Amino acid sequence: xxxxxxxDPSRRVSFRxxxxxxxxxATGGLYMPDEIPSLPKSFLSRNLAPSFRDIAIETAKPFVxxxxxxDELMAIIVDAYPFTAPIAPIDPTTxxxxxxxxxxxxxxxxxxxxxxxxxxYFNRDEDDSLHILVATSxxxxxxxxxxxxxxxxxxxxxxxxRGKISPLQEKQLSTFDGNVRALSVDGTFxxxxxxxxxxxxxxxxxxxxxxxxxxxxxxxRLLPQSFYYTYGSLLIRDRGRxxxxxxxxxxIVTVPSGNFGNLTSGLIARKMGAPIRGFxxxxxxxxxxxxxxxxxxxxxxxxxxxxxxxxDVGAPSNWERMNAFYTVEEARRQIAGYWxxxxxxxxxxxxxxxxxxxxxxxHGAVAWKAWxxxxxxxxxxxxxGKTVPPEKPGLTGSVATAPEWARDCADRKCVGLIxxxxxxxxxxxxxxxxxxREPSMPERLEKVTHLPDRSEPIPNxxxxxxxxxxxxxx
Ligand SMILES: *Cc1c(COP(=O)(O)O)cnc(C)c1O
Numbered sequence: 208x209x210x211x212x213x214x215d216p217s218r219r220v221s222f223r224x225x226x227x228x229x230x231x232x233a234t235g236g237l238y239m240p241d242e243i244p245s246l247p248k249s250f251l252s253r254n255l256a257p258s259f260r261d262i263a264i265e266t267a268k269p270f271v272x273x274x275x276x277x278d279e280l281m282a283i284i285v286d287a288y289p290f291t292a293p294i295a296p297i298d299p300t301t302x303x304x305x306x307x308x309x310x311x312x313x314x315x316x317x318x319x320x321x322x323x324x325x326x327x328y329f330n331r332d333e334d335d336s337l338h339i340l341v342a343t344s345x346x347x348x349x350x351x352x353x354x355x356x357x358x359x360x361x362x363x364x365x366x367x368x369r370g371k372i373s374p375l376q377e378k379q380l381s382t383f384d385g386n387v388r389a390l391s392v393d394g395t396f397x398x399x400x401x402x403x404x405x406x407x408x409x410x411x412x413x414x415x416x417x418x419x420x421x422x423x424x425x426x427x428r429l430l431p432q433s434f435y436y437t438y439g440s441l442l443i444r445d446r447g448r449x450x451x452x453x454x455x456x457x458x459i460v461t462v463p464s465g466n467f468g469n470l471t472s473g474l475i476a477r478k479m480g481a482p483i484r485g486f487x488x489x490x491x492x493x494x495x496x497x498x499x500x501x502x503x504x505x506x507x508x509x510x511x512x513x514x515x516x517x518x519d520v521g522a523p524s525n526w527e528r529m530n531a532f533y534t535v536e537e538a539r540r541q542i543a544g545y546w547x548x549x550x551x552x553x554x555x556x557x558x559x560x561x562x563x564x565x566x567x568x569x570h571g572a573v574a575w576k577a578w579x580x581x582x583x584x585x586x587x588x589x590x591x592g593k594t595v596p597p598e599k600p601g602l603t604g605s606v607a608t609a610p611e612w613a614r615d616c617a618d619r620k621c622v623g624l625i626x627x628x629x630x631x632x633x634x635x636x637x638x639x640x641x642x643x644r645e646p647s648m649p650e651r652l653e654k655v656t657h658l659p660d661r662s663e664p665i666p667n668x669x670x671x672x673x674x675x676x677x678x679x680x681x
Contacts, residue, residue, distance in 0.1 A: 208272045210426060212236035213531045222274045223329050226322070226427045229420045237524070238426045239531055243478040244269040246437070251480050256441035259291040260284060263434045266479065267321075270430050275328055283328065287320040292435040294442055297563040299451040300622045301578065303571070304439040311379060312630035312652050313517070314469065315350035317435060318428030323354040323361070325427045326419070330360050338680055339363045339421045340406055342399035345372050346517050346629075349379035351421045352387040362386040362680065363421070366399040366672075369664065375633060375656070382658035390675065394667035405669045412673055415681050423468045424524050432472030436460065437481040439624055444482050447622060456622045457484035457615045459581070461545075461574040463628055464488050465518030467496060467525040470542075474532055477541070484621070485612040486542045489577035491515045491552065494603070495523060497544030501603040503535050514549045514637050515569040517629065540611045543586075544603040545577035551600050552576075556641035566646045568634050571627035577602075578623040587617035 210225040212218040214236030220228070225238040250257065250265055257265070263284045264277075271280055290308040297303055309316025330337045339361060341351050348365040355363045365380050369391035381389040392399050406412055407420065421428075440458055447456060460483055462470045470488055477483045488496050491513040499505045507522035529538060547555065552569050555576035559567045567575055585595075585602045589609055595601040615621050631638045631646040639645045665671050 208270050209241045210238040211241055213239055213527050222271055226325055226425065227329055227419060229422065229425045237424050237527055237531075239528060240270055240426070243475055245478075246480045248480075251441070251482070256438075256445050259288065259434065259438050262437050262441075263288065263431065266434055266437060266476075267430060275325070279328060283321070283324040287324050287431070288317075290316075292317075292438060294439060294624075295565065296450055297559075297565045300453070300456070300582070300619075301563075301575075301625065302439070302443055302622070303565065303567070303575075303625045303627050304435060305627050306435060307627065307630035310353045310651060311346070311349045312633055312649060313346050313350060314432070314626070314628040315346060315423075316354065318423070318432050318468070319350040319354035319421070321431035322421060322425055322427040323351075323358050326421075327358045327361055333360070333417070335417050336680075337361045338416050338418050338676075340366070340403045340418060341421050342366045342396065342403045343372075343380065344368070344396040344516075345376045347423065348389070349376065352380050352383050352389070355421075356383055356387050357385060363388070364676070364680075365389045366392050366402060367662075368396050368399055369393055371395065375652070377662075378655045378658065378660070379652075381660045381662035382655050384661065388679070389662040390665050390672070391662045392665055392667055398667045402667075402669055402672050406672065406676070409673065412676065416676065423466050429468055429472050429525075429528075430475070432469055433476035433479070433481075436473045436476035436483065437479065440476070440481045440483050443622065443624060451622065453620055453622065456620055457612050458482060458624060459485050459487060459578065459612065459616065459621050460624045460626065461487040461489055461578045462626050463515065463518060463570040463574040464490055464496065465493070465520040465523065467523040467529060469626065469628070471525045471528050471532075474529065474541075484615070485610050487574070487577045487581060488542050488544050489574045490546045491518050491573055492546065492548050493519055493521050494544075494546035494597075495521055496526060496529075497546045497603040498597060499526070499535065500539055500542060500544035501597060501605070501608060505530070514552050514634075515573055517570060518573070539604070539608050543581065543610050543613070545581070545601065546603065547573045547576055547600045553637075553641045556638060560642045566631045566638060566642065567625075567627060568629045568631040569637050570629055571625060571631075574625045574627075578625055581616055582619065582621065582623065586613050590614065590617055
């Protein structure tokens with residue numbers, strides 16, 4: 208399979224190049240597969256839904272082509288996923304896909320662990336180490352650090368703004384040993400990003416160290432996220448008849464979104480044949496994409512901080528991929544837009560717990576509320592001609608922009624799948640304020656709170672970063 212640049216489709220590269228480069232350095236565009244193949248009908252209609260591992264291999268094969276032999280690809284997948292994505296049914300028509308069973312308790316483990324092993328495979332014949340630099344405002348650093356930890360031939364340096372991430376997040380990224388190191392920068396997240404960008408464009412540094420990035424625009428982080436959409440939708444198709452008496456319900460997946468990598472992966476899974484009727488793109492007050500779906504105008508803006516801080520993105524980088532996939536009219540047919548403010552998020556955590564007993568984190572809560580509103584009247588009133596003004600939280604758009612599944616949803620012929628992207632214990636304080644108690648900590652999260660902080664402080668200065676890199680890694 209070849210990949211092309213979203214900004215200049217005539218620029219085409221192999222899978223290996225797309226993975227090792229991350230983005231096209233000449234145009235700043237993102238890589239997209241030349242085609243989205245369909246999964247075989249016989250595979251999708253198996254009597255017993257295929258396992259997560261089978262789905263991962265069947266999905267990855269055509270994207271990888273002959274660039275990784277099948278037995279090696281199998282080894283990569285087995286090693287990347289000692290966990291899966293269990294489904295929790297929380298009411299007769301609502302399922303939660305728990306994406307937090309990986310080592311860092313957030314869904315980014317699915318993408319980062321596959322990417323790390325694919326990069327290591329492509330790097331195996333090189334004599335020199337590959338050095339990954341990553342700037343993080345919180346969760347990406349730990350997912351990338353954990354994914355590459357112990358991977359031979361590659362090391363990771365994480366830059367984070369000192370004092371500006373949560374104490375738990377800091378523990379999660381500063382306590383690695385071996386090939387993963389953390390630098391606490393006396394500055395902001397933007398400063399960290401600028402330092403990393405400067406390093407990438409520093410020819411004299413690049414002459415001494417092979418540098419690479421591992422950010423969320425890498426295609427090898429997006430492809431594996433489609434595995435769990437196919438897995439979850441097939442499981443629900445199989446078990447749905449036992450949970451409710453809707454005849455062949457349409458499945459609507461609600462995705463709590465920031466950079467829109469996760470939703471883009473869902474679009475890929477649907478195109479490959481996963482039985483998903485449509486999506487709700489649920490955001491916090493950073494509502495660039497819901498506004499785009501409603502108005503047809505794309506306006507990136509500065510981000511605002513919210514309780515669901517991993518979704519605080521005002522200029523979502525994967526919008527460029529969604530826009531390469533679909534015109535706004537095509538996107539609207541499948542995707543409804545929804546946004547929620549912090550007050551609504553707190554209320555959603557509380558309501559979800561009170562009505563179902565499920566403890567949901569602030570990101571998943573935005574998605575749960577979006578689905579719950581849509582099925583219990585908001586979609587019906589949109590179809591009846593009522594619209595919510597854009598500055599008010601809720602379902603965005605109008606009867607003219609409603610998705611093609613809107614009538615099914617209003618008539619209660621849909622079931623919903625909520626993507627729960629983080630373990631609630633990662634946001635224990637917020638959850639406590641909402642429901643009056645702390646969610647219990649999984650052992651793997653609790654463990655890091657006892658490990659020593661190994662981060663090294665550096666000033667907000669490129670010269671300091673450069674000498675640290677040369678002294679430590681060269
Ligand atoms: C990164 C993240 C998101 C947003 O995912 P995108 O792919 O950027 O849209 C949502 N929730 C959590 C917990 C995250 O870490």
